[in-house]
Amino acid sequence: MVTIKQIADLCGVSRGTVDRVINERGNVKTETRNLVLNMIKKLEYQPNPAGKALSARKHNPVVGILIPAKGNPFFDDVIRGIKTAAEKYKIYGLNILLHSIRGYSTEAQLQILAKLKGKINALIINPINDPLIINKINEFVDSGVFVVTLNNDADESRRHCYVGTNYVNGGETAGALLQMITKEKANIGIIMGSSKVLGHRQRLEGFKYNINKNPDFKIVDIQENDDDDICSYDKTKEMIMHHPEINVLFIVAAGVYGACRAVLALNKQDQLTILAFDTVPTTVEMMKKHIIKAVIYQHPYRQGQRAMQLVFEYLVNGISPDKSKHIMKNEIKILENL
Amino acid sequence: MVTIKQIADLCGVSRGTVDRVINERGNVKTETRNLVLNMIKKLEYQPNPAGKALSARKHNPVVGILIPAKGNPFFDDVIRGIKTAAEKYKIYGLNILLHSIRGYSTEAQLQILAKLKGKINALIINPINDPLIINKINEFVDSGVFVVTLNNDADESRRHCYVGTNYVNGGETAGALLQMITKEKANIGIIMGSSKVLGHRQRLEGFKYNINKNPDFKIVDIQENDDDDICSYDKTKEMIMHHPEINVLFIVAAGVYGACRAVLALNKQDQLTILAFDTVPTTVEMMKKHIIKAVIYQHPYRQGQRAMQLVFEYLVNGISPDKSKHIMKNEIKILENL
DNA sequence: TTGTAGGCGTTATCAA
């Protein structure tokens, strides 16, 4: 393990000069610069994160976090992952400014972002795909803030990293699983959050892609519940009543509890195979009651943890992420392996 | 964030004294000791891992690793996880001595352990549950070595940590999944590694527990293949020929490829639902050919990574593990979410 | 353009 001091000694210059070369601070003669650079390459110099971390204590870096988690239990685990990681990193002087807001509103997000401006060194955000937000993200990036998009990407922006899942694959997996667990023919009713949400559309796309291969599987109806349980309850009830042939219910986003309650209200639980996403407490409850057969799980805790880890490594250890997309696998959860 | 220096100043003693108290090096008057201890408690002092890491560079800690990985592709991913993590920690001065051996032999394990004695500060081991090995593990622990058991526990020993899965639950999950994907009745043939291996016995136990709830599911035959593909091929062939009523094949350990080849040789692939463990390349191949329906996955990469992480945090950051068992979930993998 | 020196927090050695 080579250190700056060693490089300096071997090049016959001071540590300061080597540091200037490494961190591109300028004010180094081209010759000495090249000398140092060659030595660095030759000895495969790598900065020691512990040294950096210690040195970084003087900055007290701050991470701004913006997540529309209020009223959406999926994010509870994401936030738990964030907070656990934050606690671990606190000792290094890394602090967080956590903003959990309710629902998806460009206006609200912009407001929080304005508040965070100038106060943070990194930003973790579950962004709306709105040009105004994209724009703000780019502004943060330009001002040197490290930006991680969480659970929903904004790849039109210049964010450094995305942590989340492959939504298309989530739908495909659900579709394949459904074909495994369904005896004979399936008439599928779909309840989705909103076709305005990219992730929901992609899941549906993946699901359809896999389902359409099988002539015994038909999608009978698709309704949107806006991720709201009451709306979900009404829409599901209506759907099942209008289409008594439905024997599979696929719930693509939130509102799982409302949909299940509708099934129970109609006493249809024994005639329906229900598939959903995520293991929020109410969903687990419905799995325990054998109402929901299986769900697709997107590692929410690890998503939160990973986002914080990336920020920590960048800000404190001076390590840039090795890849820009950190994708969690879509797992299949049944009651037994929750 | 309080530092040793601050504690020292507030107590009117030197940093050296505070360090002596914290690390219980003795040679401190009881009064000053209590003074310091109270201050530490009051200010909730927590050591800064970066400081420790920097200081630890002087020791150049070494991790011994002993895994019977040769000829067992399951461990390829475990080792990949170990090596990736080791690479990351190299810069901190942490080095590894990796011993990958072939097969499970107490003698061979003892030999390696003897070789490692005195050379290592931590040990990661996939141990045989033999009193001789347990004894050696305890010797290492007593001499101050941090010991992590990997993928197979030795909880009769005083090892610090176990990283692995819950085998009983793996079997239960497989059993539950099987009941979901099987139409009507199932006559199950089971190929297991060896009843001498605790993990295999536990998987079988969990599987039976779940299967026995359902009168339509019967276990027809159980054979052991000693984790060997050729043996697996022969035993499976024989089993299927002797029991033409078998319509489900459950492979509890290695030898998946051999078993599948037997099925193919008998041209039985369309009449059998096959379930197995782990996603080794040959198993994935069989999944792509639609011979194997699903497998239970035990996060091998993460197991290796986690074991190294625990060692790193202990040796370099001076952080003791928060729990003694680090259990990975049993995941269900189908072709789509591999 | 380059070098020096001090500090981040912890540990270890030596002197008192």
Added chain:
DNA sequence: TTGATAACGCCTACAA
């Protein structure tokens, strides 16, 4: 029994 000091690797302000 205690204190002073240097070292781990990096960064930065200031001096040359």
